[in-house]
Amino acid sequence: MTTIGSTNIEFLLSGGTNNADPSKSTGGGPSSFPVLGSLNNLFPDITSEEASSGKVDYRCFYVKNSGSSVTLYDTQVLVSSQNSGGSYVDIGIAKSTDVQRIDVTGSPTSGTAVFRLGSTLVSVNWGSSPFGFLSSLLNALSYVGAAAEVVYSILGNTTFFTVTFSGANDNKSWPTMQVQENNLVGGSEAPTITVRKISDGRPINSSAPSLVTDQMAPSGVTFQSGSLLVGKMEPGDFAPVWVRRTTPANTEFSLNDGFTVKVSGKPFLPATSSSSQSPNA
Numbered sequence: 001m002t003t004i005g006s007t008n009i010e011f012l013l014s015g016g017t018n019n020a021d022p023s024k025s026t027g028g029g030p031s032s033f034p035v036l037g038s039l040n041n042l043f044p045d046i047t048s049e050e051a052s053s054g055k056v057d058y059r060c061f062y063v064k065n066s067g068s069s070v071t072l073y074d075t076q077v078l079v080s081s082q083n084s085g086g087s088y089v090d091i092g093i094a095k096s097t098d099v100q101r102i103d104v105t106g107s108p109t110s111g112t113a114v115f116r117l118g119s120t121l122v123s124v125n126w127g128s129s130p131f132g133f134l135s136s137l138l139n140a141l142s143y144v145g146a147a148a149e150v151v152y153s154i155l156g157n158t159t160f161f162t163v164t165f166s167g168a169n170d171n172k173s174w175p176t177m178q179v180q181e182n183n184l185v186g187g188s189e190a191p192t193i194t195v196r197k198i199s200d201g202r203p204i205n206s207s208a209p210s211l212v213t214d215q216m217a218p219s220g221v222t223f224q225s226g227s228l229l230v231g232k233m234e235p236g237d238f239a240p241v242w243v244r245r246t247t248p249a250n251t252e253f254s255l256n257d258g259f260t261v262k263v264s265g266k267p268f269l270p271a272t273s274s275s276s277q278s279p280n281a
Contacts, residue, residue, distance in 0.1 A: 008067035009263050011035040014060040014208055014240060022059070027210040027218065030062040030238050039256065046087060046247050046257075054249035057214045063230070063263055064238040071234045072265040073168075077241055078227035080262040086254025087247040091261070092223035093230065093239065094208075098174045098201030102161040103194045104133070109186030113193055118175040120144045126184055130159045137161065146174065165201060171231045172204035204231055208240035218242050233265070 013031040015024040020033040022042050035041050042059045065072050079091055102115075108126050115122045122144060125136040130152050141148050141163070149164045165174050176197045184191040200206065202220075209218060223244045230239050241261075 008065060008070070009072075010062075010064040010066045011261070012062040012064055012238070014062060015210075023214075025059050025061060026214045027060045027208040027240075029207045030064065030240075035061050039258075042243065043087075043245055046251070048253075050247060051251045051253065052249065054251070055215070055245075055247045056217075057245050058211060058216070058218060059214070059243045059245070060208045060218070060240050061243070062238045062240050063233075065233040065235055067235050069235055070267070071232060073232050073267070075230040075233045075239075075263065075265040076227045077230060077261065077263050079225065080260050082259035083254060083257050086251060086257035087245050089246070089259050090223040090225050090244045091228060092218075092221040092242045092244065093203045093228050094206075094218070094220040094242075095171050096199055096202045096220075097170050098165040098172060099198040100163045100174070100177055101196055101198055102137075102163065102177070103158055103196070104130075104161070104184070104191055105158045105194075106184070106189055106191030107157060107187030108184040108191040111184035111186070111191075112181070113179065113184060114181035115195070116178040116180045117141075117144065117146060120146075121180060122146075122177070130154065130161075133159075134161060137163070162198070168232045170201070172201045172237075173206040174201060203239040203241075204233060204237050206240065208242070217244075 011034055013019055013022060013025040013033050013035060015028045015031055017032050019025065019031040022040065023044060025042065042061065063077060077091065079089060082088060111126050113124050122140045124133060124140050126133045127136060134150050134152050138150050147167065147169055149166050150161055152159055152161045165172065177195045179193050179195060182193050211218060221242050
């Protein structure tokens, strides 16, 4: 049985591919540099002035499934421990559903269409009606592991097929489908097909917005002290995780203040396992 272990889970800085500076890990795409297991590997020390007046600041890191063949299901991220006293942290992610729309203009009576979804080709038959196209699209997406909900509506001579990546495929940024071939026929004019993205899925395979300052809260992120459900992470998938550090006013100095982040999911060896990293506040 193929499995996934802690060595397949990476903790990466944000700030773009070449960023190795934790102070610049405040959003943007994933870095190729890891969060190191050392002091100040995410946040700098709190100064005496900041401890006196209080401060809230933010960092963003990425969790990546760097395995080559195994999907991690029900991926969760949590702060498993943090030092008492000093600052404390909460974590958060931005969640949204990926929705795309296929517009077919004209009056097709038969034929096929081929869409490119990333590197995968999806072939769809019109059948004899929009419902036939919908059914074929549902089956084709499910066959390539991109199961989604599809509904259609008609306005004038255009049929709109709304594709919602939900269930296990929710909370993920999917490539916008591209029309590879349009072999639909029928009507007085050749049918046309266009595809547009209505909303981008998050957090999986999305890039976090870059903060202007590290004390500006990221938009759309809900912070909590408990476990965050990220979702299904396939090989190569990544997800940005935000950390909010709160230093209350009149905080006493705490030596080696820090916290530990853990990632868990299925499958792991043994039945339940985890990977962790200890960023320091």
